[in-house]
Amino acid sequence: MTTPVRVAVIGAGMAGQAHAFGYRTASMAVSSSLPVVLDTIADPNLPLAQSVADRYGFAHATDDIDALLARDDIDAISVALPNFLHAEVLPAVIASGKHVFAEKPIGRTAEESASLQALAEASPAVTGVGFSFRRLPALAALAAAVAEGRLGTVHTVKGWYRADYAADPAGALSWRYSQEQSGGGALLDIGSHAIDAVQFVAGPITTVDSTTLRTVITERPKPAAGAIGHGASTSTETGPVDNDDIALLTVGFENGAAGQIELSRIAHGVPNSLGVHVFGDRGHATFDSLRPGEFTLFEAGLTDAPYNGPRTVTTGPAHPYFRDVAAMPGGGVGTGYAEAFTAEIQEFLRCVGAGTAMDTDFAAATAMMRVVGAALTVHRSGTAAPVD
Numbered sequence: 001m002t003t004p005v006r007v008a009v010i011g012a013g014m015a016g017q018a019h020a021f022g023y024r025t026a027s028m029a030v031s032s033s034l035p036v037v038l039d040t041i042a043d044p045n046l047p048l049a050q051s052v053a054d055r056y057g058f059a060h061a062t063d064d065i066d067a068l069l070a071r072d073d074i075d076a077i078s079v080a081l082p083n084f085l086h087a088e089v090l091p092a093v094i095a096s097g098k099h100v101f102a103e104k105p106i107g108r109t110a111e112e113s114a115s116l117q118a119l120a121e122a123s124p125a126v127t128g129v130g131f132s133f134r135r136l137p138a139l140a141a142l143a144a145a146v147a148e149g150r151l152g153t154v155h156t157v158k159g160w161y162r163a164d165y166a167a168d169p170a171g172a173l174s175w176r177y178s179q180e181q182s183g184g185g186a187l188l189d190i191g192s193h194a195i196d197a198v199q200f201v202a203g204p205i206t207t208v209d210s211t212t213l214r215t216v217i218t219e220r221p222k223p224a225a226g227a228i229g230h231g232a233s234t235s236t237e238t239g240p241v242d243n244d245d246i247a248l249l250t251v252g253f254e255n256g257a258a259g260q261i262e263l264s265r266i267a268h269g270v271p272n273s274l275g276v277h278v279f280g281d282r283g284h285a286t287f288d289s290l291r292p293g294e295f296t297l298f299e300a301g302l303t304d305a306p307y308n309g310p311r312t313v314t315t316g317p318a319h320p321y322f323r324d325v326a327a328m329p330g331g332g333v334g335t336g337y338a339e340a341f342t343a344e345i346q347e348f349l350r351c352v353g354a355g356t357a358m359d360t361d362f363a364a365a366t367a368m369m370r371v372v373g374a375a376l377t378v379h380r381s382g383t384a385a386p387v388d
């Protein structure tokens with residue numbers, strides 16, 4: 001029997017709850033034993049921490065993060081706080097020697113991210129980042145198909161993240177709408193996932209050729225005390241939004257491919273769609289998280305001309321992560337956003353058990369952040385910039 005990993009989650013908002021769910025369901029993995037002790041949920045909002053602990057079966061709730069870090073019986077900690085707190089809290093978590101699984105982005109700028117990466121690389125602990133979409137079996141399988149060369153040489157990449165969490169002007173002015181607190185609007189909040197996804201599939205982005213940023217809803221009502229997530233506010237007091245609702249980038253990849261990335265948090269009627277469309281000289285592949293249990297693949301010359309065309313591949317046990325997260329062991333039973341959180345926590349716990357680095361480490365977070373940094377530079381200067 002593998003020694004259990006005793007875990008805590010710092011941050012009880014939307015993402016902290018998704019991590020709690022991931023730890024709660026991680027032990028269902030069939031490919032490895034991942035025993036977990038659900039210890040503590042920590043948040044300055046103690047009633048919220050307690051309700052999340054109760055819901056997901058954690059033994060304790062606390063608002064004292066320092067006391068949590070001082071405990072020597074906690075093995076691993078998730079951090080899911082507003083972006084501006086990551087650069088403040090993560091150094092203390094790393095210094096505590098505990099394994100860390102941090103939400104993206106790990107800082108508001110490439111510089112913050114790089115300095116956290118340096119701390120992580122000096123630590124013997126596992127330090128991972130929550131690029132959860134990579135754990136969807138269909139997107140992971142699409143990336144594997146590209147890596148196997150099934151599409152030939154990739155020349156065109158389209159990535160998108162369309163969401164409508166900010167489409168309602170009554171949506172409260174949370175930390176997400178402050179450039180100072182968030183480091184970016186759609187460009188960073190959801191762009192972090194889309195940029196990571198296209199780099200996962202098609203390799204490093206080396207230039208940002210153009211950036212368009214737009215703020216469409218420029219004022220929002222102030223949030224109620226203790227509000228989390230994307231809820232509406234009835235306050236008559238409003239404040240300014242100073243980051244982007246829409247971000248459109250054109251980019252270049254290391255292998256010479258050209259790409260476009262489209263990000264919107266005001267895409268009315270599209271609640272949550274991350275997608276990748278990639279063309280090579282021998283085929284193409286498409287994934288959209290609105291249909292998370294499938295992807296489309298076209299391989300030129302695979303069948304006779306009259307019947308040749310893209311085919312839909314339904315995910316199943318042959319695909320990455322599927323066997324460890326699906327409710328039944330058969331293809332087509334479906335995996336989605338929830339299972340991606342189970343799979344990412346399973347991957348983190350496997351790395352903790354084996355003492356190996358995660359693929360989604362702090363370096364991957366900085367690689368994403370450097371693209372965001374270049375996009376902001378291009379927005380200011382109006383000329384193309386390398387991703388440094």
Ligand SMILES: NC(=O)c1ccc[n+]([C@@H]2O[C@H](COP(=O)([O-])OP(=O)(O)OC[C@H]3O[C@@H](n4cnc5c(N)ncnc54)[C@H](O)[C@@H]3O)[C@@H](O)[C@H]2O)c1
Nearest residue numbers: 011012013014015016045080081082083103104105228229
């Ligand atoms: N991987 C994903 O799909 C995903 C989804 C959502 C959010 N995220 C990331 O997770 C992190 C947290 O986002 P969220 O959506 O959970 O946020 P949220 O607003 O829902 O929750 C934030 C939590 O932080 C706590 N908090 C502590 N100090 C605070 C302060 N000074 N101001 C405001 N809140 C404070 C709040 O009490 C709350 O519990 C962010 O970095 C975000 O980018 C990732």
